[in-house]
Amino acid sequence: MRIGFIQYNVKSGDPEWNRGKTAEMLAATDADLVVLPELATSGYLFTSRQEAAGLAESLDDGPAVAVWRGIAADRNMHIVAGIAEKAGDNIYNSAVLVRPSGGIDVYRKTHLFHEEKLWFTPGDSGFNVFDVGGVRVGIMVCFDWIFPESCRTLALKGADIICHPANLVLPYCQDAMITRCLENRVFMITANRYGTERRAGKEHIFTGCSRIVGPFGQVLAEGPERGDCIEVVEIDHTEARNKALGEYNDLFKDRQIDLYELSGSAILSE
């Protein structure tokens, strides 16, 4: 299977330009599965919920998914892209999986970062794994990475590959993805944007360096800190199926669930 990412500088508040940019870069990408950044058409910074709503779109009949459906069909490609999703009165920071058939699946970001909490509704989809021609594909978005439960849930549900659209501003995620892949024996595609966004006195610098990491923690492809980039690598997804570590260990069977206490925060406040 050929998996890849597309890294570019999303233009703040200009969905038409961004749609065109994704179309242009997708047309130059030869992959079975490709990941675009988080909020790939709207940009990241908003000044009001109303503005965010104006830049969000329906997944059923919005223009971005229409464009991606066309390309997915033409190129027989699965596309995972971050998008501000309008659904009734809610706006979600979502990622949509667009299939060559035109069918779509959606993940709605669970852990909202910073001011996203002002604009978006927390995701209610949970972490799900989708079948892509026999390969099991999970999705998380950006800040979900810092919660080990995100990848763990996806991996325990059988994900071979985790698609990870991102708008990273902190510098830690890219290396942490090596840990995530090692502990879960999965492939990870982190598609990050680059560039600087400024709105109403706020500034966010996005850190680029998109990455594809293999199930043994090996970096298979990497984008630059700044600059457009398409990277595609050929992988064998079955490497993610065998969780054995040497002769005696298994990353999943060795888990001692009865000795973990993961639900509470018992004595935190003092």
Added chain:
Amino acid sequence: MRIGFIQYNVKSGDPEWNRGKTAEMLAATDADLVVLPELATSGYLFTSRQEAAGLAESLDDGPAVAVWRGIAADRNMHIVAGIAEKAGDNIYNSAVLVRPSGGIDVYRKTHLFHEEKLWFTPGDSGFNVFDVGGVRVGIMVCFDWIFPESCRTLALKGADIICHPANLVLPYCQDAMITRCLENRVFMITANRYGTERRAGKEHIFTGCSRIVGPFGQVLAEGPERGDCIEVVEIDHTEARNKALGEYNDLFKDRQIDLYELSGSAILSE
């Protein structure tokens, strides 16, 4: 609080030499809490369960804890050390916390690595947090690191500092500890051994590079790949108490427990 690690080359099957080595290095350490490597007196490689049993000792009246009790009292120091623990008919790969008062607490390694499964009984203690003069100290041993649930459980139970005696042979742990500290906002003391152990045609090369990492992922101290080393740093343990990340996020309060599915391995086999 002054926290540190001691790194040395544990001598295979020579508890007396190793006890002397730890005594000598502890006497040169000025810390409130110091961590020694895993299996600090027995060495790591065994050729039979019987041999391991012969090198294991009681925590109540064995010679290693007696030595460490003396030093802990003399220097008003808390010592965490890996030890092959004999308890009835069982041998555990344990870590003992020795207090200046002479009191001890024990953690028994949950996730046994490789041939350890042949010699040791899997730990039944669970992951517990111990009070050290108002500071909350958790313990895990070596391979526990690769299971994110180990640190997560300790952190959710309130650990400020995780003591991590290790005999690392894989090269990934040291950097992964940055991720563990970031995701849990804790301090980590990984006390690793160095050197090569050979027994009955088997060879293990231990990777040194012991580390103290801070709750924001910063490497505060680091040992060499090979060579004896004592490192001590002054820390403010309360940095681990505040899990806020910027104005809107909290590493623990933002957890969406209802959306995690961490107990099973649903569709793994195909």
